[in-house]
Structure formats: structure tokens, C-alpha cells
Amino acid sequence: MKRNRAFLFWAAVAGLILVLILSLILAVTAGTVPISAREVYGQILYQISGIRLKGLDSLGTGSIFDIVWTIRLPRVLMGCVVGMSLALSGVIMQATVQNPLADPYILGLSSGASLGATFSIMIGASAVFSGFLARTSIAFWGFLGSFLVSLAVFFLSSVGGRVTTSRMILSGVVMSSICSAFSNIIIYLNSDKSDIQSVTFWTFGSLSTATWEKLALPAAVLAVCLLYFITQLRRINIMLLGDEAATTLGVNLSRTRKIYMLITSLLTAVVVCHCGIIGFVGLMIPHIARAITGSDYRRLLPVATLVGGIFMIWADVVARFLVKGKEIPIGIITSAVGAPVFLFIMLRNAYGFGGKDE
Template sequence: MKHVAIAVSLALSCVISFFIALKLGAIAITTEQVLHALWHYDVGNFSQKIIIELRLPRVILAFIAGSGLAMAGLILQTVTRNPLADPYLFGISSGASFGVVVLFAITGIQAGLALSGAAFAGSLLAMTLLLLIAEGRTSGQVEAMLLAGVALSFLFSSFTSLLLYWSDPQAISAILFWNLGSFSRADWQWLWLPSLVVSGCMLIMLLLRRPINALLLGDESATTLGVSVEKVRLGMLLLSSLLTAVLVAMCGGVGFVGLMIPHIVRFFISQATTLGLITTAMSGGLLMIWVDVIARISFENQELPIGVITSAIGSVFFLFLLMFRKRSS
């Protein structure tokens, strides 16, 4: 009952935060205007147009992005049995960013399926290199993957900087703004893509919950239980790459969400359950809604990049986590 109460409270917090996020911004909007816009949208009403066409897709994208990144972090932490695993630290996010920047620099495309395809190609390249580096390491494989992920993250970041150096000034400004992270590009036309990917990945994780959780017992124990360890691990790594790629293509570089949220949820509820997975997704969405609100209201007539806020919060959390683990050991 305690876990159910936590999940219900979290769901209510998400709904309340959703309405508050629609109210806050450069233009003050009342609760009555928000409810009226959601119930009966008037195209000629300026306030309702702001709510429906600008803020609503943005808040939805923020929630989806937070949920997806939290799930990607949970996947990596489960299949590698490493509590420090994260798409950002494993180089997946940097690889996806590199793929998008290459597409930016060559074609100038800044939206659409091509962007997601380029991001997925970059993240897949990062994951392939990661697996090749860790292949054959029976001892310390998880540690090798983490260290290799950090190295690959720096490697792809250097390639991205090199491309920026060779690009024209107009492309550089667009790439830099995108790479810092923002939900300002949220659009009803492309919102279906991250929604479909995140909901589909959650369904797959729920269906494969038992073999995924078996990996936490170790490869030998999972094999004894009849789990094909290599297939499950590879499939989950590809799933994490897909999640990260689509969200990076839509939102830019947003780090540390996949590291923080699974850890926070783990203090209150077991993530080996269906309720734990749903709670992790909701917690990630709730965090990103408020990060987006902070980004919009911190400065007048100016928007703070999402990646700056998440990196600031995540780096402090990461240091705190390392200190806590050191004291526990």
C-alpha cells in the first residue's frame, strides 16, 4: 500500500505540475484561461493560442523526454549492474549529438525523421564501439564499459567541436543552441515520434521485465534461469540507444537525468516491479517539466538552456553519490 500511495501521489504531482507549467512563462496566464483553452479552444484568442500551440506541446515533450531518459538510464544500470550508468556517461548521448551535428553541417536539416535517423546512427556507433572495447573482458567488464563510455563521450565531443570549427557562423549558432538543450522546438507535427518511441519502449520493458531483472543476479545466475543473457543485454542496449537518439534529436543534449532518477526512485520503491518502472518514468517526466519551467522564467525575455540546468543539478548529485558510496564502503 505504501508503494501504491507513492505512485498515486507522484501521478497527482505530475497533473498539478502540468497545469502550473501551462500558466508560467513570459506572459502570465490564469488557471481559468488554461482550463478554458483545454476544454474549448478558440483560435482567435491570443492567450489560448499561446497555451495550445506553444506551451502544451512543449510541456508534453518535456514530460516525454524526462520519462524516456529516466528509462534509458534504468536500462543501462540494470543490464550493466552499474549504478553509475547513464546515456550521457556511456557516450550514447554524445554519439547521438555527433550524428545530428554531422547532418546539420552537411545538409542544414534541423527537423524531421532525418534528424532522428542521424542521432540513432551516431548513438549506434557509440554503442558498437563500446561493446567492441568491452568484448572479451570477463573480469571488470562493467568497469571497462563505463570507462570506455566516458572516453567515447569526450571523443565524440571533440569531433563535434571540430565540425563546429569548420562550419559557417550561422550554422554554428543554430548547432550550439540545439546542443545546449531546449524544448522550444516542440511541435505538434513531430510530437508523435518521441511519444511512440517512449511508450513502445516502456511496453517492451514491461513485457521483458523478468529477464531484465534476472541480469541483476549476474550472468551465470540469469543463464541458469533460462535467460539468453547476450541477446537480452544487446536488445536492451539498442533500446536505450533508440530512446536516447530520438530524444536528443528532439531536445538536444540533456544529461544526468538517466543517472539521477533511477537512484532517487530506488530509495522509495523497488524498480524490479511494474510499479517501479512506471514510477521511474513519471519521476523523470516530473523533473523535466520543472526544469523547463525554470528555463523559461529564470530570465526575462530570455530562455536558459535545458542542458545547463540538468548538468548543474546532475553534477552535484553525481559528486554526492560518489561521496555516499565511499562512506558506505
């Protein structure tokens, strides 16, 4: 029985990886200039390995190459990285606070990162630095905002007694409202239209500014965080047994929760600072994956991460083509899709959270 389950799990993972690769290629074909999947694959293969497919000319040069390699592929890959990052953050947060409603947005981390990015843009913080530091200064301020919010959530939830998951959720909602209020004040007091337009980008979320240069940091942070949490799967499963059981088994819950929140703060901040606030992904995707795999994080984490990447790729395609001649902010698409899907899963109640079914 265990062998059959393991086989089915790895078959599902292999299938999701295949779907992810196909989604990457097909998403690159979508655009005002039609490009075949074979041509997209040929351009990517040539750039990576130098191998030429028969029948394809002008590989590595020309307008088709520029569209595929310079414009569309970085955007599609950024969508994949963002989806994986938000799904991973949601999975870890739900385990950390042991609440199925936890995600970067509800716990206030997204709003904190957005406030940091807004502050950086409005005061021109990037002008203080140069080169690489100038390009990453917004990410730094975003991380600082997200990290400070996570500390505030822990502090508020621990006032008057032991930290509880309900207090953490309520504290996150409070901090999210406070950060949104301060962001609006900063925007209101600023009269520079270009700055206001830049902040509007963070509010709605978009992948339109993705480039190879901007992709490097989110991809690197995702890889490091994913590798770290893969090493923590046993500890995460123990946490789901409850505070008393986890403490008995030697898990320092206070320290572990702080470390996990710090890491997810970094992951969330980097995503928000590059693509703006994209809601519902961190909340919805873990539940979809949990309905497929169950509550064992050894299976849940990789499946949720892959599903998050696939979902975000196609959400961006819909954002580009739903309205002819206009691009809808991707945050609107994810919320419009995520709310009814999450409602359906909640009403169906066909999954378990933690150590037992709910």
C-alpha cells in the first residue's frame, strides 16, 4: 500500500512538472505576434544548449528571437516563480499558525512589503544607492516592511498570554489595515504623478516589467527557501500534531515559528517588490494541493509549489488577453478566480488540515 502511494505521488509530481514545462512553452506562444510552440522550443533549446532544430532559421537573432527570449520568456518565468513563491509562503504560514486562513496577505506581510516599497518609491530611496543596490533597494525596503509587520504580529498576538493562532490572524488583519492606511497617506501627500503611477503598480500587481535581470533575485530567493523548507518537512508535520505534542517531541515552537515567519517574510517581500500585491494565491493553492495530497507536508509542499507556478502562468495569460487591447492587473484575475474556488473547496469540505480531517 505504501509503495503504491509513493508511486502515485511521484507520478503526480512528474505529471505536474510536465504540465509546468508545457505551460511555459505555450504561454510564450501567446501574444499579438503568433509564434508556434516548436519555434519557441527551438529558440529556448538553442540558447541553452546551442542545438539547432531542423527547419528553423534565424535562431538566436531576429525579431522572433527578441520576442521569445527577451520579452515573453522572462515574463512567463517570473509568473512561475511568483506563483511558486506565494504558494510556498501560504503552505508554510498555514502550518506555522495552524490555521487554514493564513496567507501572506491576511497576515499583513504583503501589506507591510507594499508599504516599504511605497516608502522607497515616494522618498526616492533608490537614489541613495547605485548599480545593483539601486535595483534592489525597493526589495530591501519591502523586506524591511514585511519583517517589521511579522514582528508586530508576533508581539500583538502574545500580549496578555500565550500566542494563539486566532490572535495571530486577528493581529495580521490589524497590521494589514494599518500598513494600507500609511501607504494611502504617503500617496496622498505626494504630488508626483509618476511616483503615484509606480505605486499603483504595486497595488494591483503585474508581471509586465519582468526582465532577465529582475528575475534573478526572486528565483534565487525561491530556490534557497524551497531547499530550506524541504529539510524542515518532518518538523512541520510534527507541528501539526499540536503545541503540546510538538513540544514533547522536542520542537521549540516559539523559535521555529519566528524563523519560518522571517523566511516567508523575505520570500513575500521579494515577490511584492517585483510584481506588486497578488492576493489569494497563497491562500487558495495550498487548499487545492491539500485536497489532492492530504495533510502530509512531504507531499503537500512540492505539489502546492508546482500548482502555484502553473496557476500563475495561466493567470497571466488570461490577464493579457481577457480584454482586447488592454492588460488587466494580474491581482484582479487571481482574486476573481481564487474567491469562488476557495468557497467551493470550503463548502465541499473534502480535505483535512493538520493531523486530522476537519
